[in-house]
Amino acid sequence: MRLLLVSDTHLPVRAKRLPAELLDEVERADVVIHAGDWVDAATLDLLEGRARRLIGVFGNNDGPELRERLPEVARAELGGLRFGVVHETGTARGREARCAERFPDLDILVFGHSHIPWDTRAPGGPRLLNPGSPTDRRRQPYCTYMTLVVTDGVPGEVTLHRLPRRH
Structure with a gap:
């Protein structure tokens, strides 16, 4: 099972559209996980239309329309x-x-907010993954997202993807 992890898209505030490379990953992923701060419902509509399965939550910058459509916390069993x-x-x-x-x-908690990629394990708790942002790098050198392959209940390597500075 191939998972695409993304957060903090902030459209159309920080960028006019999602990067083409990220949209290509949506097509390849079995599940897309978005950890909030969509900012506009059009991005949610786009990913719902393209993803095989989408799991998302609202973030602090998401208004009433997104909060009506998305939970604050989502849970799912994926690949065991x-x-x-x-x-x-x-x-x-x-x-x-x-x-x-x-x-x-x-087993795994995907989060956002900081725009800073993060991959650690909580002692006695879940692995913590923050994919950064594909559209707003803030103080980071690159815009980013993550992919993860899960096989028979075992997470494979988490890959942090750097996007070109211009997208």
Whole structure:
């Protein structure tokens, strides 16, 4: 099972459209996970129309229309692993302990908000993955997203994809 992890698309505020490379990944993915801050419903409509399966949550920049259509926290079993999705997890300091306490039943938690790629494991808790942002790199050198392949309940390597500066 191939998963595409994305967050913080912020359309059309930070970019006019999603990068073509990311849209190609949507076509290849079995499941697309979006960890919030879509900003516009058109992006949700686009991904719903292209993805085989879409799991998403709303973020702090998402208005009433998106909050009506998306949950704050999503959970799903994918490829034999228990996934959770949430936009915010708080500050980096103490993140692993907070997430282990809040989500003790998960194998993997996908989150966003910071636009900073993140891949750690909470002791006794879930693996924490933040794909960064494909449209707003902020203080990061690149815009990013992640892919992950799950086989028979075992997560493969998480790949952080860097997007060209102009897209």
